[in-house]
Amino acid sequence: MSDIREIPIISRGRIIRPTEDDVAIYNARGGAQFRSPDPHRHIHDLVMGNPVLLTDLMDTPTRQIIEFLVEVGKRLRLDDNPFFQESFELGLLAGGLSEPILRSVYERLPGMFDGGYLTERVEHTIGSAFLDGWVPREGCEGRHRIRAFGTRQLHITAGNVPVVAATTIIGGALSKSDILIKSPSNDPLTANAIARTMIELDAAHPVTKHVAVAYWKGGDEAMEHQIVRTTRIDKITAWGGMNSVKHIQKFLQPGIDLIALNPKFSISLIGAEALESEAAMDEAATGIAVMSGLMNQTACVNTRMVYVECGDDDESLAKLENLGRRIVAAYKTLPSFFSTPAAAPNSDLEAELEAAAMEEDFYTVIGNTVEGGVVISRFPDRVDFYDQLNNRVVNLVPVADLLDAIKWCDDTTQNVGIYPETLRDRLIDPFSLAGVQQFVPLSGGDAAGVYREFNSNPAGLPHDGIEPARRSVRWVIDHRPAGKPAIETAIAAE
Amino acid sequence: MAEAASATKMVLDPAHPERWPELGFEALYAMSWRYCLEAQTEALRHRFRQMSGSLPAMDKLASKEGITSIDRIEDALPLMFDHRVFKNYPLSLIETRNIPKLHAWLGRLTTHDISGMDLNGLTTIEAWLDRLDEFGMLVTTSSGTTGKLSFVPRSQTEYPAWEASYMQMLHASLGVDPYTDKVETFAPSYRGGHQTALKVPMMFNTFAAGGAEHYHTLYQTHMSADLMSLAGRMQAAEDRGELEKLGLDPALLSARQDMIALAKRRSQDLADWFEALFEGYRGKRVKISGLGGDLLRTAIDGANKGVKPSFAKGSIAFYGGGLKGFKHDLPDWEAYVCEFFGMERLGTSYGMSEVICQSPRCCHGNYHVMPMNIPVLFDADMKPLPREGTQTGRYGFFDLLAQTYWGGFISGDEVTMHWEEDCGCGWKQPYVGPAISRYADKDGGDDKITCAGTAKAYDDFLNFVSEG
Numbered sequence: 005m006s007d008i009r010e011i012p013i014i015s016r017g018r019i020i021r022p023t024e025d026d027v028a029i030y031n032a033r034g035g036a037q038f039r040s041p042d043p044h045r046h047i048h049d050l051v052m053g054n055p056v057l058l059t060d061l062m063d064t065p066t067r068q069i070i071e072f073l074v075e076v077g078k079r080l081r082l083d084d085n086p087f088f089q090e091s092f093e094l095g096l097l098a099g100g101l102s103e104p105i106l107r108s109v110y111e112r113l114p115g116m117f118d119g120g121y122l123t124e125r126v127e128h129t130i131g132s133a134f135l136d137g138w139v140p141r142e143g144c145e146g147r148h149r150i151r152a153f154g155t156r157q158l159h160i161t162a163g164n165v166p167v168v169a170a171t172t173i174i175g176g177a178l179s180k181s182d183i184l185i186k187s188p189s190n191d192p193l194t195a196n197a198i199a200r201t202m203i204e205l206d207a208a209h210p211v212t213k214h215v216a217v218a219y220w221k222g223g224d225e226a227m228e229h230q231i232v233r234t235t236r237i238d239k240i241t242a243w244g245g246m247n248s249v250k251h252i253q254k255f256l257q258p259g260i261d262l263i264a265l266n267p268k269f270s271i272s273l274i275g276a277e278a279l280e281s282e283a284a285m286d287e288a289a290t291g292i293a294v295m296s297g298l299m300n301q302t303a304c305v306n307t308r309m310v311y312v313e314c315g316d317d318d319e320s321l322a323k324l325e326n327l328g329r330r331i332v333a334a335y336k337t338l339p340s341f342f343s344t345p346a347a348a349p350n351s352d353l354e355a356e357l358e359a360a361a362m363e364e365d366f367y368t369v370i371g372n373t374v375e376g377g378v379v380i381s382r383f384p385d386r387v388d389f390y391d392q393l394n395n396r397v398v399n400l401v402p403v404a405d406l407l408d409a410i411k412w413c414d415d416t417t418q419n420v421g422i423y424p425e426t427l428r429d430r431l432i433d434p435f436s437l438a439g440v441q442q443f444v445p446l447s448g449g450d451a452a453g454v455y456r457e458f459n460s461n462p463a464g465l466p467h468d469g470i471e472p473a474r475r476s477v478r479w480v481i482d483h484r485p486a487g488k489p490a491i492e493t494a495i496a497a498e
Numbered sequence: 499m500a501e502a503a504s505a506t507k508m509v510l511d512p513a514h515p516e517r518w519p520e521l522g523f524e525a526l527y528a529m530s531w532r533y534c535l536e537a538q539t540e541a542l543r544h545r546f547r548q549m550s551g552s553l554p555a556m557d558k559l560a561s562k563e564g565i566t567s568i569d570r571i572e573d574a575l576p577l578m579f580d581h582r583v584f585k586n587y588p589l590s591l592i593e594t595r596n597i598p599k600l601h602a603w604l605g606r607l608t609t610h611d612i613s614g615m616d617l618n619g620l621t622t623i624e625a626w627l628d629r630l631d632e633f634g635m636l637v638t639t640s641s642g643t644t645g646k647l648s649f650v651p652r653s654q655t656e657y658p659a660w661e662a663s664y665m666q667m668l669h670a671s672l673g674v675d676p677y678t679d680k681v682e683t684f685a686p687s688y689r690g691g692h693q694t695a696l697k698v699p700m701m702f703n704t705f706a707a708g709g710a711e712h713y714h715t716l717y718q719t720h721m722s723a724d725l726m727s728l729a730g731r732m733q734a735a736e737d738r739g740e741l742e743k744l745g746l747d748p749a750l751l752s753a754r755q756d757m758i759a760l761a762k763r764r765s766q767d768l769a770d771w772f773e774a775l776f777e778g779y780r781g782k783r784v785k786i787s788g789l790g791g792d793l794l795r796t797a798i799d800g801a802n803k804g805v806k807p808s809f810a811k812g813s814i815a816f817y818g819g820g821l822k823g824f825k826h827d828l829p830d831w832e833a834y835v836c837e838f839f840g841m842e843r844l845g846t847s848y849g850m851s852e853v854i855c856q857s858p859r860c861c862h863g864n865y866h867v868m869p870m871n872i873p874v875l876f877d878a879d880m881k882p883l884p885r886e887g888t889q890t891g892r893y894g895f896f897d898l899l900a901q902t903y904w905g906g907f908i909s910g911d912e913v914t915m916h917w918e919e920d921c922g923c924g925w926k927q928p929y930v931g932p933a934i935s936r937y938a939d940k941d942g943g944d945d946k947i948t949c950a951g952t953a954k955a956y957d958d959f960l961n962f963v964s965e966g
Contacts, residue, residue: 351880359582362558363603366588385590388646 009038009094011192014199014217015049017207030189030219036097038192043220043227050216051156051236052182058154061180061210066132069177070122072211077117079201080170082110087197094193095166100302108341109166109299116170121463126178128464129473135180138482147484152477154180154214155238158231160222160252162243162265163191164302172241173198173215179476181239182214184231188244192219223251234259239476241265263475265468268304269391270295271413272421272446273406273431276313279323283449285330288423291446293334294454295421296398297343297376304418305444305458308393309386311409314402316383321368321402328370328378328400335376335396338451346395349373353397356389373397386412406431413438418468421446441469510869512540515898518870519662519855523670526868527925531885531917534869534927541898542872543568546577549904554606555583556904571872571896575882578874578894578906583607584648584852592647592727593744597626608651609902610635621747623647623723627692636660636701638694639723640851647727650694650851651903659899663855663870664702670866671845671858672785672814680708681785681814684715684775686768686792691721694851695818703787716771717760724750725757765795772796776807783810786839790817790846791824794831797838809840816845848930852907854899857930860923864916865930872896873928875915876908883915885928890914892937893930910937 008029013020020041022028028042043050052058061069082088092110096103115121126132130152133139138149157176162168169185173195176183185195195217202212220227231237232255240252241263256262272295278288295307312327314320335343350373360367360379367387371377376396379387387399403409406427413420417439422428423446432443448454464473509525510518515538518526546568549556556577560566563576587603590596597620605612615633620626630637636652652660665676674681683703690700707713725732728746732754735741741751760767775784786793793815800806815835828834832844848865849856857865867873875883875891883889893913897905914931921929 355580355582359580359586362555362583363586365599365602381588383588383590385588388589 009036009090009193011038011040011196011219012200013041013043013046013049014196014203014215015046016052016214016216017203017209017212018049019200019203020046020049028220030192030221036094038094038219040219043218043224046218047227047230050184050218051231052214053236055156055182055238058156058180058182058214061154061182061214064180064210066126066135066178066180069180069211070119070126072206072209073117073122073174073177074119075205076198076202077114079205080114080117080198082107085197085201087193087200091166091193091197095191098163098192099166099190100164101300102344102347104340104344105300105342106166113166113170116167116174122174122178125174125463125473128462129471130179130477135178135477145486147486147488149482149484151480151482152179153480154182155476155478156182156236157184157239157241157476158237159183159185160240160242160244161185161188161191161195163188165299166191166194168243169194170198173202175473175476176215177211179473181476182216184216184218184237186222187217187219189219225251228252228255232256232260238478239263241472241476261475263470263472265472266416268416268418268441268468269309270305270307270419270421271309271311271409271417272307272423273409273427273435274310274312274327274423274446275406275427277424277426278312279314279320279327284424285327286334287447287449289327289330289334290449290451291421291423291454292331292398293338293376293396294343294451294458295419295444295446296331297335297338297396298455298458300343300346301394301396307398307419307421309390309399309401309412311401311403311406311412313404313406315404316402321380321382324380324400324402325368325370328368328380331378331398331400332371332376334451335371339455342455343396345376346374350395353389353392353394356387356392357397360387371397384408407434410434410438413440415439415469418442419444423447439469441466510534510537510541512537512544515541515545515870516656516659516901519659519666519868519899523666523858523868526666527670527866527927529869530919530926531867531869531928538869538872538896538898539568539571542571542574542896545896545898545900545905546574548901549609552609553904555579571874572882574896574906575874575894577904578896578908579904580908581648581852581910584650585646589646592623593731595621595623597623601626604637604649604651607649607903608635608653610653610655622750623727624692624720627723636697637692638697638851639692639726640694641726647723648851652854652900653902655902656854656899659870659901660854661702661705663868663899664698665706666868667847667856667858668702668706668816668845670860671847672816672843673845674785674812674814676706680706680712681783682779683707683713683785683787685713685787686716686771686796687788688721689715689718692723693721693726696721699787707785714775716767722750722753722757725754768792768796769799772800772807773805776800776805780808781810784813786813786815786841788815788817789819790831790835791819793817793835793839794824794826794828797835798826801838807839811842813839813841814843814845815839815841818846848913848934850907850909850911852909853895853897854905855897860921860925860929862921862923863932864921864923865932866921866923866925866927867895867929869927870898872898873915873930875913880908886917888914888916888918911935912937 022039022041026041026045027039029039031037079085080088082092095106134152138151140146141148159172161172172185187195199215199217206212228251232252237260239261243265244267272292274288278284292310312324314324354373357369361369366382368380373395378398378400380400384403386401390399393399419442420435420440421444425447445457559577568574587600591600597617601617627637634654638650639647641647669675685699688696690696704710704713735744836844847856847858855868855870857867859865874894875889876894877883877891883891893911894908912935916929919926
């Protein structure tokens with residue numbers, strides 16, 4: 005039993021370790037086991053029943069919060085942070101990313117704590133002025149003032165990329181909120197490791213004092229019934245859609261705001277020009293390979309379906325197959341820090357591919373779930389197993405007009421890769437109305453360059469079609485009587 | 499029948515496994531599977547030889563796996579079909595009612611040449627299946643939670659063995675011989691349809707009841723395969739206000755309206771129907787045949803209302819489909835149902851649409867596999883588990899009664915198989931214990947959360963339409 009890891013509960017600056025008579029043992033994915041204190045006995049350590057206790061954080065200027073986060077970020081290094089090393093090891097066992105990719109994700113986490121980046125993030129969302137004090141509404145003679153107040157938040161986080169744990173902790177601090185993170189079984193330790201790093205740095209810091217992290221099994225009614233109450237939680241951010249909220253749904257009631265970050269998938273739209281020359285075909289294939297291959301297609305940003313403006317006659321389909329072969333070839337050239345062959349075949353998807361390959365009138369299959377692959381529809385419809393596409397396998401679908409693909413788009417369609425750029429203006433408005441949330445470029449022809457472009461988003465953009473940061477605070481109005489404007493200098497945090 | 503065991507090898511003619519059900523379940527269960535294995539292996543070899551070269555779906559798999567002959571059962575394992583094979587057509591063929599392509603696809607799954615069948619004038623899946631029946635096929639459909647229909651390509655060739663094995667299964671699980679002892683039968687379902695759960699009872703329960711006039715159903719209509727398969731698509735189109743744009747047969751649209759109306763009053767209809775049955779058949783011997791959930795719901799509602807049937811001694815009930823998510827807190831719901839209905843016996847069986855001979859449940863609660871099926875259990879890596887002791891794994895089988903399509907199939911069920919023939923009921927042959935679960939349900943129990951994927955909106959319409 006030496007392989008059982010210990011995962012303490014993090015409770016607002018305190019570390020609660022399991023003891024002989026206070027222990028719960030969980031099976032993480034990948035055969036790992038861990039022991040925690042029994043969360044049922046620590047409800048009060050997890051929730052904060054009195055919202056006024058957020059005063060300390062509200063009184064801390066945003067500038068100081070950012071300074072603290074910057075110091076935390078400096079300590080999130082794999083080479084000398086033992087919490088991070090442990091989290092990394094467990095993430096390898098329990099998660100779905102290969103070693104070089106997970107390592108590069110961890111190496112990039114400190115960048116999320118960069119001072120300039122954090123400032124940009126807060127100023128382009130809530131705005132520090134609104135967090136740090138009352139801001140008079142223009143043109144109201146100072147009678148109306150607005151301030152953003154922190155809330156008590158439960159975060160049911162996704163574990164496919166550890167970035168989610170980091171962004172959740174940052175989001176809590178930058179909205180001056182009290183956060184409780186329920187860790188996912190596929191990344192049980194990253195949030196925990198960041199919180200412990202914060203405790204080591206300053207256990208009494210107001211940011212540290214408003215972070216709690218625990219694991220309990222999703223659907224543990226005894227836990228969720230105790231936690232999800234209007235007296236204890238104001239906002240719930242749930243990643244993963246129905247999978248994560250189906251259990252707590254019955255406890256939702258008016259007064260608890262659900263910010264649902266539903267599961268998403270992404271697509272790409274490829275114009276007929278991509279099939280017209282060798283160079284265009286290679287450029288499109290590289291773009292598609294990057295968009296489906298990054299993070300080994302474990303994330304919502306990865307394209308799974310690729311709609312190509314193309315006929316379904318034999319001659320056109322031969323061109324589509326040619327594009328498919330180039331995509332599979334391009335997978336092999338992707339840098340290992342963002343994309344690698346899979347460690348093992350995906351048996352369910354492999355079975356789907358084999359079944360599809362048996363029906364050669366309908367589908368052509370190139371590649372596999374280890375090296376990456378494509379399944380080409382020989383008629384204008386996506387495969388019926390489109391929601392299982394993973395392991396760098398995409399479905400190429402011929403469509404007469406790219407606007408036909410709108411019928412497969414809705415709120416679950418997050419990113420749309422576009423090639424060539426000349427298509428963009430014609431497509432973005434109708435696809436936006438259909439539910440799509442972001443359009444990204446696939447051009448360039450150089451994998452590293454396309455990847456850099458993908459990662460060049462500035463801080464504080466909308467996410468999944470909403471502005472979660474602005475949703476996560478309480479916007480309060482102070483309406484004074486006419487003739488008695490507030491004194492401008494009375495800004496609380498300064 | 500005890501002497502049958504010693505004569506096993508002579509009794510089980512490997513060239514004609516379709517004749518085995520005629521031996522009767524007592525004789526079949528008096529034999530050890532170890533005695534049957536040689537005949538089963540030879541029969542499997544026979545089936546493979548019989549179909550090679552005339553069954554494109556299997557030929558393709560065999561050539562891919564490099565299998566040209568079968569000496570042992572293990573040689574044939576790579577040839578087992580998984581659940582995808584019987585629904586391995588693009589869904590859009592159904593949506594666009596591209597019947598010629600669907601027909602060509604089905605043709606690759608059967609040794610019958612169906613290419614000469616007249617497809618003129620067919621606009622619905624239901625009409626296509628009807629015409630296939632007229633042509634000599636007996637295709638049954640089933641649908642999973644996604645609503646995509648699978649088509650099991652049976653035919654009149656299988657019919658005699660299908661009927662015989664069904665009667666043996668009924669006899670074994672209920673203790674009543676359907677050949678000699680006809681019982682007035684009540685089924686709270688549709689009168690027919692091509693769905694396995696409707697087509698099979700319609701074909702065989704009328705016989706066991708003593709004729710169509712003795713087989714009573716809740717509704718006299720058929721369940722349409724088109725509504726089953728297009729429910730999700732139609733609902734989505736209706737949500738967009740674009741139902742007309744699907745270009746569906748107007749008759750289908752009105753059938754859908756009828757189905758929605760019917761689904762809304764189904765629980766009331768069910769209660770009324772049972773009450774009429776209780777009244778009209780007081781003191782008479784009956785057989786009730788339905789979904790476990792319907793029987794339990796009726797028992798609970800009846801008990802609450804103070805309604806109590808009083809059928810004659812020797813009345814029986816047979817259920818299938820489990821409880822289908824029906825919530826209750828009865829530790830022994832079957833005893834409750836028996837007590838309420840005053841039934842002596844509640845029979846059931848284990849099987850799936852893809853197998854002809856279902857395995858009846860014995861008086862000790864286990865499901866004994868008849869030798870017409872060669873059961874195989876697989877571990878998580880799809881390696882076969884040894885045929886010894888007690889093993890838990892994925893259930894697969896070779897159905898030797900399949901004469902015109904390939905009977906090797908891997909199910910989605912996890913079962914515990916007992917190979918030592920030690921069941922207290924006295925029957926031999928390998929048996930499946932009462933705990934059976936679907937792997938698909940298990941996977942959902944993991945609380946791994948990711949941002950990727952699509953929310954599978956579970957369609958209410960599909961839900962209640964598929965209830966029947």
